[in-house]
Amino acid sequence: MRRRTPAESPSKLSDVARLAGVSLSTVSNVLNHPTRVAASTRTRVEAAISELGFTPNRNARALVVGTTDSIGLVVFDLKNSLFVDIARGAQRRARGRGYSLQVGSSDSDVEQQAEHLRFFDAAQVSGLILAPMHDAPESVDRLRSHGRPVVIVNHDPAEANVCRVLVDNEQAGFLAVRHLIECGARRLGIVAGRRDLQPVELRVEGAHRAARESAVPVEVVEYPVDGLEPEYGDRMGSRLAALDRDERPDAVLAVTDMLAMTIISRLTAQGIRVPDDIRVMGCDHNTAAWGGAIPLSSVSLRGEALGEHAVDLLLDEIDDPAGHVHETITIGPSLHIRESTVGRPTATPPA
Amino acid sequence: MRRRTPAESPSKLSDVARLAGVSLSTVSNVLNHPTRVAASTRTRVEAAISELGFTPNRNARALVVGTTDSIGLVVFDLKNSLFVDIARGAQRRARGRGYSLQVGSSDSDVEQQAEHLRFFDAAQVSGLILAPMHDAPESVDRLRSHGRPVVIVNHDPAEANVCRVLVDNEQAGFLAVRHLIECGARRLGIVAGRRDLQPVELRVEGAHRAARESAVPVEVVEYPVDGLEPEYGDRMGSRLAALDRDERPDAVLAVTDMLAMTIISRLTAQGIRVPDDIRVMGCDHNTAAWGGAIPLSSVSLRGEALGEHAVDLLLDEIDDPAGHVHETITIGPSLHIRESTVGRPTATPPA
Incomplete structure (x- = not known):
């Protein structure tokens, strides 16, 4: 694997996807759930990762800059453990890539949801993950106008222009x-x-x-x-x-x-x-x-997987706002x- | 009850406590759990509330100023529902008093705890509630030096100089x-x-x-x-x-x-x-x-009660840093x- 100096622009998930000729979600799966990806595809993605010197771990950068970037997550209601699972998966993944993550619980209330979004906007987080009750296009547009990418989780919004991670x-x-x-x-x-x-x-x-x-x-x-x-x-x-x-x-x-x-x-x-x-x-x-x-x-x-994929899509957009292509990842549920x-x-x- | 103009300095929980000759936790109980307070004490506290025109609801102010103040809560691990309950109780109480509340989960890791504290410090929250694994005196001192009061929940720190809310x-x-x-x-x-x-x-x-x-x-x-x-x-x-x-x-x-x-x-x-x-x-x-x-x-x-009391103590210190007296509230557990x-x-x- 090539060595890179900190000043060099880091490779992105989307670069890996492009080089390997696969979707972002496939790259994400290779990183998070390699057993779910066909061996031949995995080999191709791993070759691209190696070729580009891509590292999903941005902690090194955090150590250099002396700060940790952060992601805001706004969920419907923490009393429902689905959202705790989403938060845990997202936090683990965010941390693995050099970000901290904080959570606002809307308590099933659109007004509180808006308050959390305002807080995270003012706190200048790098991006937001939103598990909303309903479409929230104004909020998403406002955050975007402030340069903050948004990924929608567990809800399929009418507008096409956003990444989303859904469970089926x-x-x-x-x-x-x-x-x-x-x-x-x-x-x-x-x-x-x-x-x-x-x-x-x-x-x-x-x-x-x-x-x-x-x-x-x-x-x-x-x-x-x-x-x-x-x-x-x-x-x-x-x-x-x-x-x-x-x-x-x-x-x-x-x-x-x-x-x-x-x-x-x-x-x-x-x-x-x-x-x-x-x-x-x-x-x-x-x-x-x-x-x-x-x-x-x-x-x-499968909230933890929802959270992991949401962070991957968000960081791809944060790292490369111009080259980023919006995606929808849909995860299969499991019977207990x-x-x-x-x-x-x-x-x-x-x- | 006297009417107050928005410009007038609002009464504080500690003013009510002083006038009624009771502790802060008693005032907090009258507001949160009136049935737990002796009727005579309750009457005295209610008279003081009436006399001072105290209102625990600061939403009116939020509407005037166009913003909501916020509180950061850093907990041990959201996977343990005790901390979800603390977050729910704290958020409900915070909101009732005109604040929003966001949560960082330390995931049983002191380094992540420190990251959340740094985030909330940089986000300029009004104060912090911390449910730590161990004593965290440096963190608490640093937040204080930036003018942010801290309340410790579910842990009894060695240092005396902080409010704490404990379950027995x-x-x-x-x-x-x-x-x-x-x-x-x-x-x-x-x-x-x-x-x-x-x-x-x-x-x-x-x-x-x-x-x-x-x-x-x-x-x-x-x-x-x-x-x-x-x-x-x-x-x-x-x-x-x-x-x-x-x-x-x-x-x-x-x-x-x-x-x-x-x-x-x-x-x-x-x-x-x-x-x-x-x-x-x-x-x-x-x-x-x-x-x-x-x-x-x-x-x-009884996490929700822990969260409610923590917010009351924190807001009292936020409202009146000079007059505030640190307190320890201990809550009794219940058998299921x-x-x-x-x-x-x-x-x-x-x-």
Whole structure:
């Protein structure tokens, strides 16, 4: 590998991508998750890295300049562990490349989101990662006009002109319902609220697709709730418990783990057994919802990977604003099967 | 209540405390948790608030000035939900008083902690709340020399000259073991590592006190581990499972929930029943450790209250650096009983 003096312009992720003839996300994968990349592609990317003397670690520069650059991350709500995972993945990756990262939690409030963005703008961070509730074009434009690149995470904005890192929420809903059908579900309830939120709507769509594509016939009934807070799950649990046995779904997908957990609490309190009488599944792998009496099956949205990829795209734009090409990276979710759909593990022998 | 013009100097928490003849923490409690304060004291504080025209809500000022002041919070590790709770409590309280709050997670690394402190210093925040691993006197002194007050949370520093908000970790260990003894434990194992960390050491001390003060004789054996990461719990679980039945403790307190959860996973995988053969209890109410097959009993360290009180003390010092008197507020933990110590809830009728 060539040696470079600190004064020489460092190679960028996009240079590596160009030379190797692959996308930015492929380079990012070679750095973060090499096993996911075909060996031949990996070899090509590694050759380009070697050729250009690219180093993803900018700590050396930080040591020279005596300061660490920083990235602002503004998330929806830290109470949902998806956003803690995004923050951890982003911070680890940022640090590996010589940046520190600070976090603002919007607490599900667009006004607080705007306050955090103003703070990070005034603090002159090098760039921002935003996990918003809705499109926030004015905010993004203002930050850009101040020279700060922005990457959007976990939301697909209408405007094309920005990098985004998404988890496949449609696939999350699909995996959840396919699992329920494989467990034997034939009358499926979908509990959803806040369908104005993109991830919710996509999970519902994926759930319906799994039912449509099922080899066995599956009846689907939607059970709308007015919000995602625990009280709505509690009320829905009462409503499901009150149904006649032949009306009641044999399995329920709740679009968030918090809804699923509170539904289970209410069902079991009213003598309905989970999963024996009704299987219940969550869909965002939120550790805060694991506190119920019955461990919850769910779908992980792989927040740490979201955070890592977001930092790679952001730093590429920071390093080369003119040459940077916006990209969308979509990550696949993963299924986590626990007691609420398949019953108690049998490793423990009976008393 | 008197009306004040925006130009008039606003009343401060410390003015209210002085006029009412109570401590700052009492005023803070009247604002945050009025039911915890004796009615007569509450009346006196409320009269002082009324007399001085004190308003804890500085949003009006923010609207006039067109900006929101901000507070930096630097925590140990967001993966532990205690620190998410501290951040949520602090942010809610800060916002109620006209401040935004951003978070840096040190990821259990003193170097990252220092980077976050430098960032917030350069970003000119009004003050900082620090939940450190160890004493950080140089950092605190440097921030102070730049005119930024600091409040220490969840750690009791050697230096006297700073406000601190603590949870009673000794009491947490005490409550956990008293609960285990009430459940019938007579041969108690204490699993602890990283006793250089103050909260860990205090929990162990409290655990021993509960055994000493027990009306029935309780034998205590310490089982040291080399760290708090999941792999140490896993190894300890194997070690406990390998013990002869008459040697094995009938109950175990692990100093963190993550250790407790991994001990349970390993024990049950090896056919030891929890809680039937051995009761297992955690001690920091970390939601990330609730993912095991058996819901975990634990002790909540009441992070949201820690965060609220920290903001009150910080803003008092920001508002009146000269008149401010440093205080220590200690909050009591609370017991959460779940399946790992008392068995499965019986609301679900048997099949």
